Structures are given as structure tokens and as C-alpha cells.
Amino acid sequence: xxxxxxxxxxxxxxxxxxxxxxxxxxxxxxxxxxxxxxxxxxxxxxxxxxxxxxxxxxxxxxxxxxxxxxxxxxxxxxxxxxxxxxxxxxxxxxxxxxxxxxxxxxxxxxxxxxxxxxxxxxxxxxxxxxxxxxxxxxxxxxxxxxxxxxxxxxxxxxxxxxxxxxxxxxxxxxxxxxxxxxxxxxxxxxxxxxxxxxxxxxxxxxxxxxxxxxxxxxxxxxxxxxxxxxxxxxxxxxxxxxxxxxxxxxxxxxxxxxxxxxxxxxxxxxxxxxxxxxxxxxxxxxxx
Ligand SMILES: O=C(O)/C=C/C(=O)/C=C/C=C(\O)C(=O)O
Numbered sequence: 001x002x003x004x005x006x007x008x009x010x011x012x013x014x015x016x017x018x019x020x021x022x023x024x025x026x027x028x029x030x031x032x033x034x035x036x037x038x039x040x041x042x043x044x045x046x047x048x049x050x051x052x053x054x055x056x057x058x059x060x061x062x063x064x065x066x067x068x069x070x071x072x073x074x075x076x077x078x079x080x081x082x083x084x085x086x087x088x089x090x091x092x093x094x095x096x097x098x099x100x101x102x103x104x105x106x107x108x109x110x111x112x113x114x115x116x117x118x119x120x121x122x123x124x125x126x127x128x129x130x131x132x133x134x135x136x137x138x139x140x141x142x143x144x145x146x147x148x149x150x151x152x153x154x155x156x157x158x159x160x161x162x163x164x165x166x167x168x169x170x171x172x173x174x175x176x177x178x179x180x181x182x183x184x185x186x187x188x189x190x191x192x193x194x195x196x197x198x199x200x201x202x203x204x205x206x207x208x209x210x211x212x213x214x215x216x217x218x219x220x221x222x223x224x225x226x227x228x229x230x231x232x233x234x235x236x237x238x239x240x241x242x243x244x245x246x247x248x249x250x251x252x253x254x255x256x257x258x259x260x261x262x263x264x265x266x267x268x269x270x271x272x273x274x275x276x277x278x279x280x281x282x283x284x285x286x287x288x
Contacts, residue, residue: 005028005030005063007052010028010029010030010071013025014027014099014100014104016099016100017099018075023081023099025072025081025096025099026080027070027071028051028052028070029068029070030063030068030069031063031068032067035066037067037068037108037133038070038106039067040071040072040097040100040109040110041054041055041058041069041070041072041112042093042097042111042114042116042117042118042121043071043077043114043116043117044139045159045207046162046174047163047171047204047207048171048193048195048196048197049077049196050071050077050078050079050196051071051073053078053192054071054117054269054271055114057271057272058112058271058275059071061279061283062279062286065286067110067286070100070104072096074093074096074120075092076203076206076210077203078196082200082206083206084206084209085206085210085217087214088218089116089119089210089218090123090143090221093117093120094124097111097120097124098124098128098131108131108133109132110133110134110135110136111124111132112282113136113138114269115139115140115242115243116218118137118139118140119140119141119221121135122135122141122221122228125230126224126228129228129229132230134230135232136285137232137248137251138236138271139236139270140247141221141234141251142218142219142221142222143219143221144219145220146246146247148244149246153241153242154177154241155174155241155242155268158170158173158174158177162174163207163208166194166204171190171193172185172190175193177242178242178267178268179267179272180239180266180267184272225251225254225255226254228255229256231257231258232252232257232259233258234248234252234255234258234259235248235263235270235271235278236248236260236261236263236266237262237263237266237267237268238263238264239264240268241267242268248262263277263278
């Protein structure tokens with residue numbers, strides 16, 4: 001039976017402690033009703049990004065296979081509270097995720113992280129190893145320099161520029177670098193993303209303020225990857241112009257129980273550009 005969900009009917013909020021205060025965190029809860037396992041999906045850092053915007057092509061196959069899918073919006077994105085982050089954003093997102101899973105009474109989760117979401121998934125796995133089933137890291141997993149690709153990459157330069165000047169022209173320039181084949185990008189997708197972005201100018205301003213306070217928002221977890229015992233599937237686009245594919249090689253070199261799948265003719269959005277094959281890969285990995 002095909003189950004389809006809408007963003008509005010799955011939209012939820014939960015308050016989590018952070019420092020001396022609290023953050024109101026938005027998430028989408030796609031629950032088949034009898035799930036034994038939960039997959040949390042964590043989005044990337046672009047302006048207007050959200051769990052739904054990043055993963056709307058990846059939900060149904062997992063729910064139909066019996067997984068509960070939670071799309072958690074990190075602080076500073078979508079309908080979650082805004083924040084100026086002066087420390088490690090990977091670890092901030094990991095603390096917030098721990099608060100969300102505590103509030104929902106979940107003991108163990110699988111995590112699928114896209115780009116910044118991958119960095120945050122690794123931070124969570126390092127801080128809470130007993131709470132992680134499996135990891136799927138896609139286009140991210142750690143900060144740190146690439147030995148092969150000049151940084152910041154062209155995609156990250158466009159992303160940072162878009163935060164400072166949120167125009168439809170700059171959004172299209174960034175998203176055309178996001179994917180290998182811009183032909184898949186529709187005016188509807190651009191408009192939805194622009195609306196998301198302009199709805200929360202506070203998120204845009206605070207991302208810029210965070211970067212000014214700490215240009216290294218994503219620490220290099222390279223020296224600690226060996227601590228991760230969770231089975232890990234790393235997925236990359238060979239043509240990724242945001243986070244270069246050699247980061248994926250660093251991840252499988254460091255994480256003991258890991259494997260890498262590289263999609264050719266694919267940019268930074270493998271879960272969207274090759275969604276059918278991506279979903280099959282993830283489902284097979286999680287179901288082993
Ligand atoms: O700078 C990094 O290491 C991480 C970059 C990102 O997280 C970029 C991802 C952006 C998206 O996935 C998006 O949908 O905007």
C-alpha cells in the first residue's frame with residue numbers, strides 16, 4: 001500500500017534544552033504506526049533548506065518498509081528557532097538531536113545525514129554511540145580540508161554569497177552548481193526554496209553572524225572516526241562541487257565498518273538526483 005504524507009500533516013514541534021535556554025525545534029514525523037525502527041534525516045546548510053526540502057523523495061520507500069522517518073530541522077533553519085552559533089555547529093545539531101530523541105522517548109536511531117547533516121550525524125555518533133544503529137552519510141560527515149580540491153569550494157562560495165544576498169538569481173546560481181544536471185530543477189522548486197529562504201531573514205542573518213564569529217563551523221572529526229562502531233554507508237556524487245568526494249574517502253578510511261557508493265553524473269544532492277537508486281541502496285543497507 002502506498003502511503004503518502006504531506007509536510008503540513010506531519011509537521012510537529014518539540015522544545016529542547018540548549019545551554020541556559022530552550023529551542024523550539026520543528027520536525028516532520030512520518031510514522032507508519034507500527035514501526036520498530038526510526039530513521040532520522042538531517043538536512044544540509046543551504047539557505048531555505050529543511051528536512052522536507054532535502055528529503056521529500058526519500059520518505060515513502062522507508063515508511064513502506066516499516067521505518068518511522070523523522071525529518072529534523074536544525075536550529076537556524078525552516079520552522080525551528082533561530083540561533084547564532086559561535087562553536088561547533090555539528091555538535092550543536094547533535095545536542096539538539098539528542099534532545100529531540102529524548103523527548104520522543106527513542107533509545108536508538110539510524111541517522112541519514114546530508115552534508116551538514118552528515119557532519120552532525122558523526123558528531124552525534126561520537127557523543128552517543130549507544131544510541132546509533134546505522135549511519136548513512138551523504139555528501140558530508142566531517143569538516144576539514146580537502147587534499148585535492150581548493151576550499152572553500154565553488155558551491156560553498158555561492159552558498160555563503162546567497163546568505164548575504166538572497167535573490168532568485170543567486171539561488172539559481174547556487175542550485176545549478178548543486179546538481180550535475182540542472183535540467184531537473186524546476187521553477188516550482190526554485191520558488192518554494194526562495195519562499196522558504198525569505199520567510200526567515202533571521203536565519204539568514206544569524207548564519208552570517210555565526211560564520212563571522214566562527215568561520216570553522218564544522219570541525220574535522222578525522223582523528224576520531226575510528227571511534228565510530230556503527231555500520232556506515234557513505235554515498236557521494238562524483239561531480240560534487242560543494243563537498244568534494246575525497247571527504248568520502250577520508251570517511252571510509254577512518255570508520256571501521258563503512259562502505260562507499262559513488263554515483264557518477266551526480267552533484268551534491270544524490271538523494272534527489274538519483275533518488276530511486278539512492279532509496280534502494282539505503283533500504284538494502286538498513287534492512288541487512
Ligand atoms: O560546508 C559544508 O561542509 C556543508 C555544506 C552544506 O551542508 C551544504 C548543503 C546544502 C544543502 O543540502 C541545501 O539543501 O541547501
